[in-house]
Amino acid sequence: MNTTDEQHIRDLIAATTELWIAHDMPGWGRHFTEDADFVSHAGQWWTSRHDNVEGHLDIPDSVVPQKRNYVQRVESIAEVAAGVALVHTRWDWPDHRSPGSEAQDRAGIISYVVVRRDDRWRIRAAHNTRIS
Structure with missing residues (x-):
């Protein structure tokens, strides 16, 4: 993998993190493929971009402002x-x-499978595992 692709993937993760914190779930969802799979830390399994976004919209209003405390960092890209x-x-x-x-x-920890489609990196699958 060349350094340009690696940087684009890092930028993808940074963008989705910022949109997650802002609770802009439609914007966040645009970084996923239409057929994306997402397994949440609680075991929900969404099998489309639409269902993934809808599932992540369904959080208590009191939790949304707490997202400002959330951070995500890339540990590895292969x-x-x-x-x-x-x-x-x-x-x-x-x-x-x-x-x-x-x-x-x-x-x-989140494991992502990212794919290059239409000259853009997008998330095809994600599995979120809570460790604390």
Whole structure:
């Protein structure tokens, strides 16, 4: 994988992180393929961009402002075939508070399969695993 592709993938992850924090889920979803799979940390499995976005819109209003505490960083990028890469990120979400619960420091790992389509890198699949 050349350094330009690697930088574009890093930019993709940075963009989706910023859109996640802003809770711009339609904007976030545009970085996924139409047939994207997403497995959430809670075990939901969405099999389209539409369902993925809709599923991520369904969070309590009290959680949205807490997203400003969320960070995600790329840990590794590996080319698995021409135009296909496996990306692992780590995320941290300190002081996350679900309704009726005490604040928790949450963390996890997301495995992404990203593909180059129409001269853009997009997320084809993601699996989010909570580790805290």
